[in-house]
Amino acid sequence: MGGIHKHSDRDWIKHRYIGGGLCIIFIFGVLFLRLVYLQMIHGEEYRRLSTTNCVRLKSIKSSRGLIYDRNHNLLVDNRPAFDLTIVLEDAKPLKQTLERLSELTGDTYEDLTATIKKAGRSAFYKPVVLKRDITRNLLAVIEAHQFDLPGILIDIEPTRNYIHKKTAAHLIGYLGEINKEELASGKFPNVRSGDSIGRYGVEKSFEADLQGKRGGHQVEVDVNGRVIKILKTVEPVSGKDLVLTMDLSLQQKAERLLGENDGAVVALDPSNGDVLVMASSPSFDQNDFIGGISTEKWQALRDDPGRPMNNKAIQAEYPPASTYKIITALAGLEEKVIDRNSTFFCPGFYKFGNRRYHCWHRYGHGHLNVVDAIAQSCDVFFYQAGEKIGVDALATYAHGSGLGRLTGIRLAHERPGLIPTSAWKKKRFKERWQAGETLSISIGQGFNLVTPLQMAVFISAVGNKGTLYRPRLVKSVQDAKGQVIREIEPDITGGLPASQKNLAIVRQGLLEVVHGNRGTARRIRLPGIQIAGKTGTAQVFSRKAGEKFDNKKLRRTLQDHAWFVCYAPAQNPKIAIAVIIEHGEHGSSAAAPVAKELIHAYLGNPDVPTAVVKQDQAYVE
Structure with a gap:
């Protein structure tokens, strides 16, 4: 019985080994056949795919x-x-x-x-x-x-x-x-x-x-x-x-007011230098540059005589014209060549050497003090004040007021303008400064050049009683959730070189430009809002001393530029504006109404009509 048991156990174990071996052979056979299928039958296809598929x-x-x-x-x-x-x-x-x-x-x-x-x-x-x-x-x-x-x-x-x-x-x-x-x-x-x-x-x-x-x-x-x-x-x-810092509705308003006119409008908040408006006309569509502007469109922009690719607020330089009389008045008061009660007589011209330097008002203004001279923009008064001050002293006050130098705004290609001195002329032209040139400089003509932004910064400083701010374009940088990452604080760059007493005298003159009986911009008054400002008419081409032209007989491109600078409300200004209308002829009729409409829109006054202001034939400075 024991032998039979041992024989059965050996057979059972033998069969198990055979069965396991057959299973192993079968598995390896399947794997071998799969490898043959992959390598020999479809090998070329998978080899091609393995070389082309990649990460x-x-x-x-x-x-x-x-x-x-x-x-x-x-x-x-x-x-x-x-x-x-x-x-x-x-x-x-x-x-x-x-x-x-x-x-x-x-x-x-x-x-x-x-x-x-x-x-x-x-x-x-x-x-x-x-x-x-x-x-x-x-x-x-x-x-x-x-x-x-x-x-x-x-x-x-x-x-x-x-x-x-x-x-x-x-x-x-x-x-x-x-x-x-x-x-x-x-x-x-x-x-x-x-x-x-x-x-x-x-x-x-x-x-x-x-x-x-x-x-x-x-x-x-x-x-x-x-x-x-x-x-x-x-x-x-x-x-x-x-x-x-820009106000979209006010910006669009300024651009509509400029219309087809070439020029610029800059509006600032005098309390911190915020740029509320920076309009330059003509403009361009930024969407044309997406993906690369076409050659035809780029050529059209380059050939446009209005220079749409120039930001005229910071790149275009103009004679400041009579807006510069604010500088002359401040310099005269500070240098004590005039005071609040000083008067000059204006018969319609000022005789200097063998020449007559005419006032814009051909019949003259009569006896004027500095407040009246600012209000009525009397050239003769400022000829005489400028003669006493001198070109170099005038330049010192102009530079100290932010003219003839960069404002520091965070935009590329800003131009510094030009405030001449006797040394500058000697270096530039190898010629001495002539005394008669000081008379032209004192009323903002001659070599003087400023940008609209510079004038906006300056008139803001006059309005806020002396503080010069760097123009601020961006209030804050935020993340996608609206959380403020960085605030950009207002930056004070200096102060006007004038005492509060003398600033107050000049500010009174600027107030009477609009609200005085003979002010050159009295047509832009707004009920309930006091505006202080200054008109100006900048010559486009050089003229001999005292030479007069009928602008209406000149072609458009030779007509004078129209300036107006202002701030409002006069006692506590919330907005300051500089407007330049190229070839607009007169500041009072072309530029001042633009400022009026912007002040009306920003400060609000529903009772004020928005009709275009008619030109004052008697006072067109």
């Missing part, structure tokens, strides 16, 4: 920061744009792909290849943008022929959208594609080739805040460059938002 890093463009006005009205946002791109590694055969793409888009084969060559060799594995911001119709065509266009992709990226066409274009600015030199400079770490950066206005000045940080996808793509799977994502970081 890539796909960059995600960040959204640029938004821009708001002081009342949080949205000025600039972002919209989705569809960019037509090509990945050269996947676009094979390249010639056939580009020829087919040319048929669909209407672009020539030569233009497409030129765009690719411009991108350089480093772009072989990266998407090269062939067309930016394509239309939805073209998008549909490309999507419909996707399998005929290997390596051709559509990227959806945020692009700039300027909501109010042409409004505050010079202040806000626009974008342009970064160039190779800028990329190599290292100043733009979050920007790559093909990206846009600020080229003008606050878009340029606050580029570091507005520009976000790119994110990216780690993706698997197929042989045609199409994404199969997203493996990992790093989210982009949006740029920071800006809250401007």
Whole structure:
């Protein structure tokens, strides 16, 4: 019995071994057959796929920061744009792909290849943008022929959208594609080739805040460059938002008032230097620059005689004309060559040497003190005051009041203007200063040049009793949730070189310009609001001393420029304005009504009519 048991156990164990061996043979057989199938039957196909499928890093463009006005009205946002791109590694055969793409888009084969060559060799594995911001119709065509266009992709990226066409274009600015030199400079770490950066206005000045940080996808793509799977994502970081000091409704009002006239309007808050309005006419549409402006549009802007690409508020330099008499009055009072009671007689001219220097009022103003002279803008009074002060002392007070130097506003291309001195003329022309030239300087003609922004800063300082502020464009920088990251505080840059006593005398004269019986701007009075200001008429071309012209007989481009500077309410000003209308002839009739309407709009007075003010034939300075 024991032998039989041992024999059965051996047979059972033997069968188990045989069964296990057969299972192992079967499994290895299946694996072998699968390997044969993969390697021999479909090996070539999988070998091809293994060389074409790959993992890539796909960059995600960040959204640029938004821009708001002081009342949080949205000025600039972002919209989705569809960019037509090509990945050269996947676009094979390249010639056939580009020829087919040319048929669909209407672009020539030569233009497409030129765009690719411009991108350089480093772009072989990266998407090269062939067309930016394509239309939805073209998008549909490309999507419909996707399998005929290997390596051709559509990227959806945020692009700039300027909501109010042409409004505050010079202040806000626009974008342009970064160039190779800028990329190599290292100043733009979050920007790559093909990206846009600020080229003008606050878009340029606050580029570091507005520009976000790119994110990216780690993706698997197929042989045609199409994404199969997203493996990992790093989210982009949006740029920071800006809250401007500008008042949108007031800005639009100023632009409407300028209309077809060339010129500029600047309005500031005298208490802190906030730029409420910066209008320059003619303007341009920033949206034309998105994706690159066409040659035709750029040429039209460059050839426009109105110079729409110039921000006239900070780049155009004009003779200040009679607005400069404020400087002459302050300098005369401070230098004690005149006082509150000093009077000069104006018969309509001032005889100096063998010449007569005429007053704008041909019959003269009679006996005037400094307050009356400011109110009536008497040239003869300021000829005599300026003669006593001298050119160099006048220049000292003008420079101390912010003229002839940069205001420090955070905008590129600001011009400093010019306040001449005897030393300047000697260096510039190799000639001595002539005493008669001081007379022209004292009434704001001659070599004097200022910008509208400088005059706005100056008249603000007169209004706030002496404090010069750096013009402030941005109140705060915020994150996407509206949390303030950084406040930009008002910046005091100095004070007017005048005592409070003498400032008060000049301020009284400015008040009577509007509210005096013979004030040159008395036609712009507003019930309930006291306005203090100064008119001016700037000569466009040089004239001999005392030479008179009938402006109406001159062609438009030779007619005088019209100035008006003011602040209101006079005792506690909340707004200060400088208006220049090129070839507008007279400050009282062309520029002053613009300021009146802005004051009315900003301070409010429902009882005031908004009809255009008629020119005062008796007092047209």
